[in-house]
Amino acid sequence: MNFKSNALSCLLLLSIVQTACKKQEAIQAPFRHSITEGPVPWTSDQFEETEEDFTFGIISDLNGGEREGVYSKAVTQLNRLDPTFVLSVGDLIDGGTEDSLQLAKEWDSFDRRTAQLNMPFFHLGGNHDLTNPAMRVFWENRFGPRYYHFLYEDVLFLMLDSEDYTEARMMEIYQARDSAIRIIDGDLPGIYEETTYYHMPERRIGAMGTEQLEYFKAVLKEHPQVRWTFVLMHKPLWMREDSKGLGPLEDALAGRNYTVINGHFHSFSYRKRKGMDYSILGTTGGSQNPADSLAFDHISLVRMDSIPVVTHLRMDGILNEKGL
Missing domain, CATH: 3.60.21.10 (Metallo-dependent phosphatases)
Structure with missing residues (x-):
């Protein structure tokens, strides 16, 4: 290989390395700016690089x-x-x-x-x-x-x-609920707060x-x-x-x-x-x-970090x- 060919090969290799470094820099440093000296208008240039949480x-x-x-x-x-x-x-x-x-x-x-x-x-x-x-x-x-x-x-x-009730209990609740709704709608006489359904614990809890x-x-x-x-x-x-x-x-x-x-x-x-x-x-x-x-x-x-953060x-x- 002559000198000229060797020089071209070196230049090509240098270009490849520089391109790779720029790509790596972009991956490692997503935050870029053009201020080279003096104060900067942000509080920190340290960013969370990877997120281990999910929402x-x-x-x-x-x-x-x-x-x-x-x-x-x-x-x-x-x-x-x-x-x-x-x-x-x-x-x-x-x-x-x-x-x-x-x-x-x-x-x-x-x-x-x-x-x-x-x-x-x-x-x-x-x-x-x-x-x-x-x-x-x-x-x-x-x-x-x-x-x-x-x-x-x-x-x-x-x-x-x-x-999660037995089928028999579920039907009791369902039928009592139906009667209570009929009272609310005026189809049956009575007071809702006095119905069997109203006093069933399952209604609320x-x-x-x-x-x-x-x-x-x-x-x-x-x-x-x-x-x-x-x-x-x-x-x-x-x-x-x-x-x-x-x-x-x-x-x-x-x-x-x-x-x-x-x-x-x-x-x-x-x-x-x-x-x-x-x-x-x-x-x-x-x-x-x-x-x-x-x-x-x-x-x-809910952001699940080390503990849940609920918003x-x-x-x-x-x-x-x-x-x-």
């Missing part, structure tokens, strides 16, 4: 008494916020019927709107979704199990069914059966060292103090970090219980009491580039 969204009740357009707006807002996935806490349809054609119509409507999400969505049933044995069968044929678990990035999610409890106890035993555990349900099972409440599962959760989230009351609240965070979400389209200042539409974002965003404050 998921949660929607709350759409029903008893869905208000048109709210949930579709929430779907659009979630797409703008771009969480990794979205969870629900139940009452996704109006339900309360044994008519399979009506159920199909309502679920088709919900799923058609939910399909507009750019990320996975996890169904969870509430009393409007699982009102009677026929609706249980419909759910299982369409969505599979009524309660389940999954893991994401070593975070465990327990998705509970708070309408639900129930969890032994089979479901044993399922989740086995899940916890199988995954003892996860980063965090989230427990989602529709009704606040933790308010029920007997064996059908959350107490036995709370005993199994003892010693680990966990967060409990539910809906049902259509009014936001938060408390510490057993040293952990327990939240009742507001609504994402469900009916509201105008006199309740904590009855508002919102979506929740509740009122929907009327999430605006697009047009301010809408």
Whole structure:
């Protein structure tokens, strides 16, 4: 090889190395500027190079008494916020019927709107979704199990069914509910607050059966060292103090970090219980009491870092580039 060829080869090699270095510099230093001396108009040039956290969204009740357009707006807002996935806490349809054609119509409507999400969505049933044995069968044929678990990035999610009654008890509740609704609608004489349904504990706090409890106890035993555990349900099972409440599962959760989230009351609240965070979400389209200042539409974002960072965003404050 003569001198000229050798020089050209060296220049070519130098160009390749410089190009590679520039590409590597761009990868290693995404922040670039043209200020070479003196003060700079930013507080730091140290950026988080890799993100080990992830964010998921949660929607709350759409029903008893869905208000048109709210949930579709929430779907659009979630797409703008771009969480990794979205969870629900139940009452996704109006339900309360044994008519399979009506159920199909309502679920088709919900799923058609939910399909507009750019990320996975996890169904969870509430009393409007699982009102009677026929609706249980419909759910299982369409969505599979009524309660389940999954893991994401070593975070465990327990998705509970708070309408977990024996079939006979479920029918008692369903029939008592039907009579109460007829009284409210004026089709039957009586006072709602004096009905059998009004005084049933299941109306407010639900129930969890032994089979479901044993399922989740086995899940916890199988995954003892996860980063965090989230427990989602529709009704606040933790308010029920007997064996059908959350107490036995709370005993199994003892010693680990966990967060409990539910809906049902259509009014936001938060408390510490057993040293952990327990939240009742507001609504994402469900009916509201105008006199309740904590009855508002919102979506929740949870950023799972070393601990969960929970942010509740009122929907009327999430605006697009047009301010809408």
